[in-house]
Amino acid sequence: MPTPYRSYVAVGDSFTEGMCDDLLPDGHYRGWADRVASALAGETSATAGGNGGFRYANLAVRGKLIGQIHDEQLAPAVAMGAELVTLAGGLNDxxxxxxxxxxxxxxxxxxATELRAGGAxxxxxxxxxxxxxxxxxxxxxxxxxxxxxxxxxxGRQDxxxxxxxxxxxxxxxxxLWAExxxxxxxxxxxxxxxxVLEALGRPAAFDWRAPLPAAAPAGRAERLREDARWLGTHLGPWIGRRLTGRSSGDGRPAKRPELLPYS
Known part of the structure; x- marks a missing residue:
């Protein structure tokens, strides 16, 4: 039987914040971490007669470098003492x-060492x-x-x-990627x-690694339009932030900064 988890903290950058997934009613993106939390909360509720008390925090903020993740998110995450932590970072660097x-x-x-030292x-x-x-x-x-x-x-360590x-x-x-x-x-x-759920020992609901069904390739004109839109809408502003030392996450709080019940 897979290990049950009653609390989960997500640590990282835009990948973990959930950028470009569906929007929640509060204006935040949903993201894979919320999806994992939802599945684990469902397990806890099922085994506790509908009152499992599963708790979830997501400290991830878009644009963060690995040093910022350590300095800004690690101490709060360790203090929460969650049974499960996901850690993703370094790609922005x-x-x-x-x-x-x-x-x-x-x-x-x-x-990774500091998070594991707390028993998570x-x-x-x-x-x-x-x-x-x-x-x-x-x-x-x-x-x-x-x-x-x-x-x-x-990952080979206990x-x-x-x-x-x-x-x-x-x-x-x-x-599988946003615009x-x-x-x-x-x-x-x-x-x-x-x-993530498979890595935690849950049976796979589908083959998440499998390629999508084949689709007709985009024509040359369509590809050129997409490339031009991407250059103007996304790449240009990204380069501008790098040149001015700004980040898309500057001044942005985490979407779930406290370890609270999730339902």
């Missing part, structure tokens, strides 16, 4: 030119492979492969689990949630 991958690994390892099960992630869907992303691959090996080594997104062919498909090409679309979030 890798996207920036001149990334010190040694420093990123040290910070990520420190985060810690779930980690490998990045998807952007080179299979994004032109010009080959420069990122050496750092991503190093991070992949580092995360998988951490109390850790790893969701290997890098090896899942479905994430090569642009239909900005950096964040997951709703179907992508659904699949990551299934991957």
């Amino acid at each position: 890798v996207l920036r030119p001149g990334c010190d991958i040694d420093a990123v690994e040290r910070q990520l390892g420190r985060c 099960t810690v779930v980690l992630f490998t990045s998807t492979d952007p080179t299979r869907r994004l032109a010009g992303s080959a420069r990122l691959l050496p750092a991503i492969l190093r991070m992949k090996a580092f995360v998988q080594e951490l 109390g850790f689990a790893v969701v290997d997104l890098f090896s899942a062919p479905c994430f090569d498909d642009r239909r 900005d090409r950096l964040h997951l679309a709703p179907e992508g979030h659904r699949r990551v949630a299934a991957g």
Whole structure:
């Protein structure tokens, strides 16, 4: 029988915040972490006669670097004493030119160690492979492969689990990604949630790694229109923030900063 969890804290950046998933009534994105929380809350309620008291916090904020995740989210997460923690971070660092991958690994390892020291099960992630869907992303691959090996080594320790997104062919498909090409679309979030639950020993409801059904390729004119829209709407503003030292998460609070009942 898989380990039951009565509390869960999500730590990270936009990936964990849930960027570009469906919007909730309060204006926040749903995201794969909320989907995991919903499934675990359902288990707890079922075993406790409808009053399981499952609690969930999501401290992730878009745009955060791994050092910021450590400095801003780790102490609150550890203090909550949750039984389950998901930790994803470092990709925002890798996207920036001149990334010190040694420093990123040290910070990520420190985060993982501090979270595990409190007794939580810690779930980690490998990045998807952007080179299979994004032109010009080959420069990122050496750092991503190093991070992949580092995360998988951490995952061999007791109390850790790893969701290997890098090896899942479905994430090569642009239909799993939002228009900005950096964040997951709703179907992508659904699949990551299934991957997390599988890593926690839950039976898979579907093959989350499987490719989507084949679709007719877009024509050249349509691809050019999409590329032009992406350059103007997403890439240009992203570059502007990098040049001015700003982040999309500046001044933004976490969407669920307290470990509260989830239903």
